[in-house]
Amino acid sequence: MGKIQAVVFDLYGTLIYLPRHRAFSKLFLDLGLTREETLKAKTIAMTETFDSIGDLVAKIRPKEKGDFSTYEGLIAQEVALVKPFSDTYETLSMLRDKKIEMGVISNFGTPYVEPFYTLGLKQWISLRVFSCHVGLIKPWPDIYRLMLRSLGEQPEHVLMVGDNHKNDVEGPKAVGMDALLIDRTGQTPGSITSLRDVVRYL
Numbered sequence: 001m002g003k004i005q006a007v008v009f010d011l012y013g014t015l016i017y018l019p020r021h022r023a024f025s026k027l028f029l030d031l032g033l034t035r036e037e038t039l040k041a042k043t044i045a046m047t048e049t050f051d052s053i054g055d056l057v058a059k060i061r062p063k064e065k066g067d068f069s070t071y072e073g074l075i076a077q078e079v080a081l082v083k084p085f086s087d088t089y090e091t092l093s094m095l096r097d098k099k100i101e102m103g104v105i106s107n108f109g110t111p112y113v114e115p116f117y118t119l120g121l122k123q124w125i126s127l128r129v130f131s132c133h134v135g136l137i138k139p140w141p142d143i144y145r146l147m148l149r150s151l152g153e154q155p156e157h158v159l160m161v162g163d164n165h166k167n168d169v170e171g172p173k174a175v176g177m178d179a180l181l182i183d184r185t186g187q188t189p190g191s192i193t194s195l196r197d198v199v200r201y202l
Contacts, residue, residue, distance in 0.1 A: 004158070005151075006100060006103065006151050006158045007101075007103075007159045007160075007161060008102070008104065008160045009103070009105075009162065010164065013162070013164070014085075014163050015084065015092075015104070015195075016085065017085055018082050018112075019078075020077075021078060022078075024109065026071065027071050031057070031064065043137065044056070044059050045132075047134075048132065049110050053068040053071045075112075078112075088121075088195060090196070091195035091196055093124070095198070095202075098199070102124055103150065104116070104129070104130075105129045105138060105144065105147050106131065107131040109132055116130075127147065129146055129150070138166075138167035138168070138171050141174060144160070144171060148177075154176075155176030155177045156176055158177050159177070159178045160172035161195070163182050180192050182194075182195065
């Protein structure tokens with residue numbers, strides 16, 4: 001690989017921690033969706049913006065009526081629990097000191113955008129590709145290419161770091177990027193166990 005000029009992170013499970021993420025799953029279960037309908041609903045939830053759960057349900061089942069405030073409450077509870085990993089801010093600061101450009105590519109629904117800003121990650125990461133804003137999800141190749149265009153870098157000069165092998169290793173490598181899997185449990189061979197390892201890798 002050539003010299004790494006930019007590092008692109010996954011968000012949830014990599015830079016920030018979400019203890020529970022069950023609101024959408026409960027919603028889809030309560031709607032009685034089939035497995036195929038659930039897969040389609042998950043894609044809609046992650047690739048389309050919506051103002052409320054009622055708005056999301058209307059996209060999935062236009063004729064469905066009901067009170068969806070319970071799910072709004074569940075999401076609010078989940079978002080309130082989001083926190084950065086202990087190595088996040090330190091690592092981002094070290095990379096900035098090394099003049100490494102940073103970006104984030106992440107799959108999630110509209111309500112889960114807020115923690116990126118409230119936790120102050122914007123001060124380090126200026127380039128953001130959120131699936132719900134761009135209509136693309138990992139591991140679709142175009143979502144990585146969109147980031148590469150934003151960075152203005154060739155893929156061999158960009159490193160992707162994330163906690164999902166398919167989305168954060170296989171997907172980026174398929175378009176020519178370098179990639180590191182992070183597994184803080186240390187149970188996955190070849191993975192890193194801390195974001196500090198990214199700095200050492202460079």
